[in-house]
Amino acid sequence: MDEIVILSGKGGTGKTSLTAALAQVAQPAVICDLDVDAPDLHLLLAPQRLETHVFQSGHEAAIRPEDCTQCGICAQMCRYDAVIPAQAAPTIDPLHCEGCKVCVTFCPAGAIDWRPRTCGEWYHSRTRFGRMVHAQLYPAQENSGRLVALLRQQAQELARQQRIPLILSDGPPGIGCPVISSLSGASFAVIVTEPTPSGRHDLARIVDLCAHFKVPAGVVVNKYDLSAPRAEEIAADCAARGLALLGRLPYDPAVTAAMVARQTLTEFAPGGLGEQVGRIWQAVAARLGLPQAA
Amino acid sequence: MKIAVASGKGGTGKTTVAASLIHVWPDPVAAMDLDVEAPNLHLFLHPEEIGRCRAFMEIPEPDESRCTFCRKCSDICQFAAVKVLGEVLMVFPEMCHGCGGCLAVCPEGALRPGKRELGEIIWGTAGAAPFIMGRSRIGEAMSPPLMRQVKAHLSRIAPPQIDLIIDAPPGVSCPAVNAVMDADVIVLVTEPTPFGAFDLGLAFKAFAPLGKPMGVVVNRAGIGEDAVYRLCERQKIAVLAEIPYDRAIAEAYAEGRVVADAVPAVRGIVEALARQLQAMDRPAPKEVLHG
Amino acid sequence: MSKIAISCDEPSLDAQVDPRFGRAAGFLIVDPDTMTFTYQENGQAQAMARGAGIQAAETIIRAGARAVLTGYVGPKAFQALSAGGVQIVQDLANLTVRQAVERYKAGDIALAQEPNSQAHGGGGRPGAGMGGGGRGGGGGRWR
Numbered sequence: 001m002d003e004i005v006i007l008s009g010k011g012g013t014g015k016t017s018l019t020a021a022l023a024q025v026a027q028p029a030v031i032c033d034l035d036v037d038a039p040d041l042h043l044l045l046a047p048q049r050l051e052t053h054v055f056q057s058g059h060e061a062a063i064r065p066e067d068c069t070q071c072g073i074c075a076q077m078c079r080y081d082a083v084i085p086a087q088a089a090p091t092i093d094p095l096h097c098e099g100c101k102v103c104v105t106f107c108p109a110g111a112i113d114w115r116p117r118t119c120g121e122w123y124h125s126r127t128r129f130g131r132m133v134h135a136q137l138y139p140a141q142e143n144s145g146r147l148v149a150l151l152r153q154q155a156q157e158l159a160r161q162q163r164i165p166l167i168l169s170d171g172p173p174g175i176g177c178p179v180i181s182s183l184s185g186a187s188f189a190v191i192v193t194e195p196t197p198s199g200r201h202d203l204a205r206i207v208d209l210c211a212h213f214k215v216p217a218g219v220v221v222n223k224y225d226l227s228a229p230r231a232e233e234i235a236a237d238c239a240a241r242g243l244a245l246l247g248r249l250p251y252d253p254a255v256t257a258a259m260v261a262r263q264t265l266t267e268f269a270p271g272g273l274g275e276q277v278g279r280i281w282q283a284v285a286a287r288l289g290l291p292q293a294a
Numbered sequence: 295m296k297i298a299v300a301s302g303k304g305g306t307g308k309t310t311v312a313a314s315l316i317h318v319w320p321d322p323v324a325a326m327d328l329d330v331e332a333p334n335l336h337l338f339l340h341p342e343e344i345g346r347c348r349a350f351m352e353i354p355e356p357d358e359s360r361c362t363f364c365r366k367c368s369d370i371c372q373f374a375a376v377k378v379l380g381e382v383l384m385v386f387p388e389m390c391h392g393c394g395g396c397l398a399v400c401p402e403g404a405l406r407p408g409k410r411e412l413g414e415i416i417w418g419t420a421g422a423a424p425f426i427m428g429r430s431r432i433g434e435a436m437s438p439p440l441m442r443q444v445k446a447h448l449s450r451i452a453p454p455q456i457d458l459i460i461d462a463p464p465g466v467s468c469p470a471v472n473a474v475m476d477a478d479v480i481v482l483v484t485e486p487t488p489f490g491a492f493d494l495g496l497a498f499k500a501f502a503p504l505g506k507p508m509g510v511v512v513n514r515a516g517i518g519e520d521a522v523y524r525l526c527e528r529q530k531i532a533v534l535a536e537i538p539y540d541r542a543i544a545e546a547y548a549e550g551r552v553v554a555d556a557v558p559a560v561r562g563i564v565e566a567l568a569r570q571l572q573a574m575d576r577p578a579p580k581e582v583l584h585g
Numbered sequence: 586m587s588k589i590a591i592s593c594d595e596p597s598l599d600a601q602v603d604p605r606f607g608r609a610a611g612f613l614i615v616d617p618d619t620m621t622f623t624y625q626e627n628g629q630a631q632a633m634a635r636g637a638g639i640q641a642a643e644t645i646i647r648a649g650a651r652a653v654l655t656g657y658v659g660p661k662a663f664q665a666l667s668a669g670g671v672q673i674v675q676d677l678a679n680l681t682v683r684q685a686v687e688r689y690k691a692g693d694i695a696l697a698q699e700p701n702s703q704a705h706g707g708g709g710r711p712g713a714g715m716g717g718g719g720r721g722g723g724g725g726r727w728r
Contacts, residue, residue: 009332011464012305016489037465038302038496040489057634058372079394095471095503100393105370139500142468145435146634153608173304173464174331177435181635185702197550198309198334205332208432227548251544256517259487368643374636377643379669386661389636435635 001159002187002288003152003167005034007210009202011173013192014222017255019170020044021265021277022190023129026285029166031127032155033134034182036120036147041170044264047125047132055120055135057146058099065089067111074103074112095140120147124154131158144172148181166290175202175209183209188288189217190246190280195230203234207241218244218287220280223251244287247280249273295575296458298477300501302493304464306483307513307537310547312461313338314554314564316423319459320572324452325420327427328473329463330413330440336427338552339420344451346416349428349443351436353390354397355408356383367396367405376405392439412440417451424452437469445476466493466500479507479574481534481567484522485514491521498529507574509534511567535567586617589689590650590671591682596624598683604656606675607638613682614648617690620683623648638662646671654685654694657702673697 004026006019019041023031033041061082063074068089075083075090082096083103092103092112104112119142122135133155137144155167169186172178183189189210193203203219210217219238224231231248238245249255250273258268266274284290299312312335316325327335354367354376361383367376375389376396387410397405413430428444430437452458462473474480482497484490494510501508510526515536526533537543537553537560546556554564592609593600598620603609608631615622625648630640638658642665645653652672666673675697677685688694 010305010334011332012303037467038304038493040303040492043488043492057632077394077398079392095475098391098393099372100391100395101370101372102393102395102398105395105399137467139466139496140468140471140503144467149608149634149637174437174469175432176331176430176437176469177635179331180433180435194548196548197337198332201334201337202332205432212433223544223548226544230548251541253517253539256487256514259489260519262488374633374639374643377639377665379643379646379665382668384665384668386636386639386664389639389661 001156001165001167002290003169004188004190004284004288005169005171005182005186006190006192007171007179007183007206008173008192009175009206010193010198013194013199014249014255015192016040016044016170017259017265018190018192018220018222018277018280019168021274022281023168024264024266025278025281026166026168027129028164029130029168030155030159030164031130031132032151032167032169033132034148034151034169034178035172036135036137036144036151037172037178039134039136042134044259044262045127045129045132046262047123047127047134049123049125051124053122054118055122055147055150056116057119058117059101059114060094060097060099060117061092061101061103062113062115063089063092064111064113067109069109069111071108073106073108077102077106122147122151122154124158130164131162133158145177145181148178152182175205179209180213183215184213186215188284189215190220190284191217192220192222193234194223195221195227195234197230200230200234200237204237207243216287218246218284220246221248224248226251244283246283247276249276295479295572296460296477297479297481297571298460298462298474299481299483300462300470300474300497301464301483302466302495302497303484303489306485306490307511308464308483309334309338309461310513310553311481311483311511311564312459313552314560315459315568316420317552317554318561318565318568319457320568322422322456324424324426324448324456324458325461326444326448326458327461328441328444329461330428330430330437330444331463333427333429335461336425337550339425341418341420341425343416343418345418346414348414349412349440350409351390351392351412351439352394352407353387353392353410354385354405356385357404357406358383360402360404362402362404364401366399366401370395370399388435391436412436412443415444415447417447426451437463438472441469441472466496471500474501474506475504477506479509479571481509481511481571483511483513486512486518486520486522488519488521490518491525494522495525498531509570509574512536514539534570535563537563586690587651588649589615589617589652589654589686590625590645590648591615591653591685592655593682596622598622599681602654602656602677602680602682602685604678606653606655606658607641607662609641609655612645612648612650614645614650615682615686617686620686636661639665642666642669642671652689654689658697658700659702660700663700675701
């Protein structure tokens, strides 16, 4: 089973538009949206939910005001400034609470509850291109690393059960916890960048992260015609690091038009952008030695 | 006043708006890039570096000679960062969230304060504006601890009375909330597309509990659809500015230029945005005062 | 012979070996001399965002196992198991617990010298992404 994850470092380079189009041309594949914080793949693939599950992760502290003696130890010991002073008894700000249990352990009155934290939902769904596993983290929650791990586990099990040889995942932006969870142990990373200073800077960082976790990677330059010199710099960077250039896509309002039509690039512009996505997929499949490679 | 430039969706133009605001801001202003995983503001402001330092978080360091294998540390740690494995006391530095629980709970002093590198803090000046950014170490999973240190370092390089513009990370989870929580006003940059509208809805939900004034900047206006505007109307959040869809803007960005400088029409738009933001911080006196 | 932990999802010698270590459903703790066993749930590790392998290692060490038979072991779990003096047999699949224990007793399977998975994300694959012909690796920094 191969697991391909689409990443970028910088947000908004076109990960999701590319993933949706690849989901169409790479069939059969289990489709997975690992950007659990701001998931957008569902907007293009219109999944029909088959199962909905609540996602709980970690715990959070809650002070019982009736038992609090206002000794102030919790506030002193909390390293996340999560204890907010108040008239009757302090309260815990869930936005700041890291779930470390220090206040619960050290409260001399035993006045702090330790409750499982409900952080979001995850789904098994059906799309026009096959099965999809996705989620929605509740706003302002953390711990998306575990939700990402859980989605990957679900996708792997589904792929095993249905004997599907491939998992295709839309990854989160950045290079932190959720990206690390998306990347480690994957077969291949497709990195989508753009010929801008930010695109290039963040490409270097995500490539370093792929190297750190020993995941082979290839690069797609989106909007390549925005700046010829930047696109050349990126090509040179890739050559210097022995990274495959998998393909490129032009700066084209059709990408937005496809999104507005809730279609993939391959559905919306089968001859133009769609054909170019097809070539990118051939390059990926060839690198992984997949049977889909022409 | 402090303004955080944020967005649910990445790549909508946060850095474009933040860099442009800094260029046109009428009063003394500082710039802070808190997108420590993918910091980009410096690529447009080209600050002159004054200094940099590595940032660390306190984590435990084991002293096995003192350990009696009582497991109190291992029991309190929620992150599997300290374990007693048979008769070995072991710390996994990458797992630690820096809560200090194990250090406080160990009765034998078998855990000492040590440190893990989070990344670096870099500061300097961009024109007249003090500039500061954080950049996380490759492989570092946690962003908020570095963000907190960047914020704390700001007071050493910028006088407290000047205004501040913050470039926040994308998304609506922990790091994004951490970046905007100290701001007076939150500017949400979006684009009029289905992705832009969906993620803006998430951002409203995530940031509303902070109780701060919010406003929206629609970037690439004219491309796509009007769902973003309908959402703002429903949520009663003002669209403060619209930056038109224009290939010339994208090209200026690609060349590393501050868009408000490169495209005259954008300069006027951002100047008007700056005036509106300043007004949001100084609300008009209430009617009752005149009555 | 001291006790052995085998990753699997039900309390039976005829259960299939679960190739996952950190996120295995549980472990059969078997006395290889008598083939008697207890079942140790791994729920605590499964609930963790990160560090499931470390948590699972602690669980089986506390259960008294001195060897583990499983599929994929990540680097941190490997470090934890080694520290606790647990022998590691990995790369097992398509075997029942009983078959795995018999092979271990017969000295038929090699002890692992290094982790065979980079995975945080659950299953993992043997050597996933290792090597890769230099793709993604090597080279200096750009900035």
